Amino acid sequence: MVGEGMQIFSVLFLTYFLCAVGNPCERKCGVDLQPMTCHHKFTLHATTINCDHCQRKNRTAQCLNQKCDFASKLALSVNGKTPGPTIQVCLGDRIIVDVENRLPSSFETSIHWHGILQKGTPYYDGVSRVTQCPLTTGTSFSYSFVADNPGTHFYHADSVTQHADGIYGAIIVNEAGKRARENVILLGTRNDALVSGAYGALHGALVGQNKPVAKLILNGKANNENVDEFEAKLSETLFSFVNVAAYDCPFEIAMESHSFKVVNAQGSEILPVFAEKIVIYPGGRYDVEIYQIGEKCEKCVLKVSGLHKCSQLEQIKTVIRPVGDQNIATNEIKAKSLSANCSKDPSNLCNAQLEGVNPPDITFTPDLTFFLTFGHMRVPKVSNEDVEFRFVLNDIEYYPTFLDSSELKYFSRKWPEILIQ
Numbered sequence: 001m002v003g004e005g006m007q008i009f010s011v012l013f014l015t016y017f018l019c020a021v022g023n024p025c026e027r028k029c030g031v032d033l034q035p036m037t038c039h040h041k042f043t044l045h046a047t048t049i050n051c052d053h054c055q056r057k058n059r060t061a062q063c064l065n066q067k068c069d070f071a072s073k074l075a076l077s078v079n080g081k082t083p084g085p086t087i088q089v090c091l092g093d094r095i096i097v098d099v100e101n102r103l104p105s106s107f108e109t110s111i112h113w114h115g116i117l118q119k120g121t122p123y124y125d126g127v128s129r130v131t132q133c134p135l136t137t138g139t140s141f142s143y144s145f146v147a148d149n150p151g152t153h154f155y156h157a158d159s160v161t162q163h164a165d166g167i168y169g170a171i172i173v174n175e176a177g178k179r180a181r182e183n184v185i186l187l188g189t190r191n192d193a194l195v196s197g198a199y200g201a202l203h204g205a206l207v208g209q210n211k212p213v214a215k216l217i218l219n220g221k222a223n224n225e226n227v228d229e230f231e232a233k234l235s236e237t238l239f240s241f242v243n244v245a246a247y248d249c250p251f252e253i254a255m256e257s258h259s260f261k262v263v264n265a266q267g268s269e270i271l272p273v274f275a276e277k278i279v280i281y282p283g284g285r286y287d288v289e290i291y292q293i294g295e296k297c298e299k300c301v302l303k304v305s306g307l308h309k310c311s312q313l314e315q316i317k318t319v320i321r322p323v324g325d326q327n328i329a330t331n332e333i334k335a336k337s338l339s340a341n342c343s344k345d346p347s348n349l350c351n352a353q354l355e356g357v358n359p360p361d362i363t364f365t366p367d368l369t370f371f372l373t374f375g376h377m378r379v380p381k382v383s384n385e386d387v388e389f390r391f392v393l394n395d396i397e398y399y400p401t402f403l404d405s406s407e408l409k410y411f412s413r414k415w416p417e418i419l420i421q
């Protein structure tokens with residue numbers, strides 16, 4: 001009995017300890033640290049968001065005035081929130097996530113871990129009907145994989161519509177001897193009503209793409225909803241931007257009288273480049289430092305503008321309060337913008353020009369070679385002479401491409417060719 005009492009006490013103490021200090025995996029990553037196993041429990045719900053105070057006090061009339069009508073604020077959530085909890089670990093930790101589907105019936109789901117390489121665990125990549133059976137309502141599934149590449153990553157429902165409705169969150173993999181990623185800004189979208197369900201009758205249907213996007217959101221909040229403010233010691237702070245949009249919505253990011261030093265792209269450390277504006281595409285991640293290039297500002301406004309499908313949307317403004325000076329060095333590479341647009345204008349960088357600090361070794365001879373054919377969309381302003389941006393596959397010339405869902409007609413309908421050597 002004494003043992004049992006001690007066990008209950010230990011469980012209570014452990015629960016109190018975890019609540020008091022957060023997840024023990026969220027620690028400073030040192031060289032000599034042992035990898036940990038990091039447990040998370042995700043319950044997926046349909047939830048009303050940002051209306052908690054209205055629901056509690058039953059002030060419906062007032063809430064309607066605040067445009068807080070419940071029907072229009074329905075979202076899909078992870079543990080009642082969108083974005084869901086941030087998973088923060090050190091390189092080499094094992095991440096275990098028990099996912100329980102409590103979504104309305106007929107909402108099948110799975111979670112994709114965007115940016116995690118899943119070496120040795122492809123079956124936990126979370127792609128319904130490709131790497132796993134989808135979770136039907138009321139069922140659970142445990143994902144277990146090693147965080148084997150550092151960087152800013154994110155998770156999202158594999159279904160495009162559920163992703164658009166709010167099932168996503170950040171995954172941060174820090175490493176020893178490098179700055180931790182403490183300021184994560186998830187750039188996303190919100191619709192007036194759920195796009196899953198009626199519109200998402202086909203699993204992961206792109207039909208939702210035809211629904212207009214109502215708002216740009218930053219860490220789950222729109223312009224009128226107390227957007228986050230950040231205090232940044234310019235010489236030390238790293239900002240991590242993630243485009244979590246499920247739609248064809250690139251975002252252009254700029255900060256008045258400041259420039260961005262981009263040090264990490266898509267989870268890979270790069271030779272740093274400076275850009276006054278960054279265009280970040282859906283699924284893209286950039287870690288940046290912020291440098292002053294103009295007048296000092298106390299409350300500097302970060303401007304995020306939607307492009308393509310989100311081009312009609314107003315900007316989101318969030319405030320960064322810089323502490324200390326960090327002026328840009330004169331001998332650094334500087335560009336007006338960093339985007340996917342590869343033009344001859346040297347003042348604009350395109351992401352195909354970024355160079356990795358540790359490029360992958362591709363000098364070995366493969367046992368098998370697969371040639372995958374795919375469609376393409378020509379980037380305007382690039383001509384045949386721009387050989388540096390052109391590549392040839394099966395005697396066909398291709399140009400840089402990015403996925404644009406509104407351009408589905410360009411997608412190849414050919415089966416991939418497989419060559420066994």
Ligand SMILES: [Cu+2]
Pocket residue numbers: 112114156283
């Ligand atoms: Cu993804």
